[in-house]
Amino acid sequence: MSRSLSVVLLLVLVRSVAAQQPTDTATLAPVVVTATLVPVPANALSSAVTVLEGAELRREGIRTVGEALRAVPAADVVTNGGSYGSVTSLFLRGGEPGYVKVLIDGVPQVPPGGPGQGYDFANLTTDDIERIEVVRGPVSVLYGSDAVTGVVQIFTKSGNASPHPQLSVVGGGGTYSNSDLAVTLSGGGSVGDYNLNVEHVASDGVYALNNDYRNEAVNGRLRVHPDSRTDAALAFRYDDALYHFPTDGSGAVVSNNQHQWSRGPSLGVDLTRRFSAAVEGVLDAGWARENYLYSILPNDATDTLTFPYASSDWMTRENIDARTNIHVKESNIITAGAVLEHEAMAGTTLDTSRGRDNRAVYAQLLTGVNRPLAFTFGARLDDNDEFGAWGTYRAGGSLRVARLTRLVGSVGTGFKEPTFYQNFATGFVRGNPDLKPEHSLSWELGIEQTIPGTQVRGRATYFDQRFRDLIDYNGAASGANYFNVPGANVSGLELTLDAPLGSALHVAGTYTRLDAKVTESGSSTGPTALYVVGQPLIRRPDNSGSMSVSWRRGTALTALTGTYVGPRADVDFGSFTRVTLPAYWRWDASLSVAVVNARGTTPGLAARFRVENLFDQAYEEVKNFPARRRTLFAGAEVQLGY
16 A cells, blocks of 8 residues: 555656646745754754644644644554544654653643653644644754654744734534634734634534533733844643543443543743844743543442542643854854753642652754755753753754755654653552653654756655663552563654645645564563564554645635555454554545635635545544544634724
């Protein structure tokens, strides 16, 4: 099937290019901040980066960040069930879900003692997103723990320069009693701008028993620039998501009184002061607090099989990052910074409240920025209360060997600290306070090529990663249940194609070949053991890819997207056996039409339609948890303003 995907992409490209008139019009590369902490064009970076624009995602009817990430190379999005609200994890370049650092407006979102699947993308919608930057490869040198295989940073909408408020209302509904409503108010002036968004999502789910889901969030961003040298921004978010799921770990429907709940606020402050043309100072501060609850109760008075259980944990993460950027001549930037972090967890799954502090210093040199030959060098030293000192580094280069050909390469290290639960869990599971961080050594080489006379651009990247001291769970062990034992090697090839063909047609595609194998066995044994020498890591397909074709005509945008996921290993917790999930294609189609364009006081109206799983494909992303079948959604956006 991987060969079929490549052939389809090639045929579409060849036929489209053959029909296109040559053009020398250049497409400006997006400017990326996440990869280096300073604005650099994506086509000048040694890192592999994907930028997703929020406006484009909404036009295509993509309503969650998890769905949007399916188009990113080497990004395997896995949903633990077909219902809206099901835990949604990201496996980037074959790493664990917890190996991806997730930030919203610079504030880390992955809780330090959080669930093992890493950040849950199920509850993050695209309603208030300006853009998403995805950096693949280790970035611990800038972000510390968790940035082992990459960073996903979400930037929310800013306001506008209009002194008159602008109001946008988006709503709709569809299959599974799915409903969506988002209201956005924005405005601004000469010294600043603001944006406020309130959203609500709900669904009855796919099971006959209680499978209800609802998600509310409030997002806001306030920016001020009192003079030409000073910029400041305050971003805040409060999320509240409740998900009922009637299944047990084997997928069997057993309960109508089981649910999980997450809620909490986060705040982020970004202050930049340009002291001169060569020197600027940046201060980033973040605070996030999240409450995770789980509860299961008997179905009724006659139910003697369901064991009542409830847990509630509060997790807090605070950080301050102060740095200086020094511009040396025109193409060199030196960054030096220091970080203070405090993490805490309190609740029913630990023996007592726990906290730890982390201190770090880092430095980075960018040389040759926007020149044919450019290099990136960085180093960082973390000092943590629990595991002591830990060093990371990264080095990369970009060489433009011809006007339309660029070679890139990099090498770096990353690490992930143990969660509070892995260190200090009590009760049925016992933590291990002596755990070391999981860590990696990675390198990659790539080539980027633009076809002469066109805007068609492709990139091929080979990467190789060594993961060591992975933390394994052994339920049969006496005493502690977590151990640093296994190791794994993951290598792969990423292919990307971006082909704007004239002003109307756009073709894009990705393909990833992945080889993820265990090199050192874990502490647990048996058919459900996750780390067995020579066995593949579960839920990572050897072959995956996507292709999309979009067509603009007037105010209408039509898009067709296909996602291919090849066979992959999983564990059947119903029969306690290892299984191989079959490959599948999923096709989605969307249509967006601006019925009336907003002009002055005249309201604007846009209609949007989307069909997910267009051909009603039956498949599973996790064994025994069927994915949603054909899903329809229809909605509209009304814009009011001056």
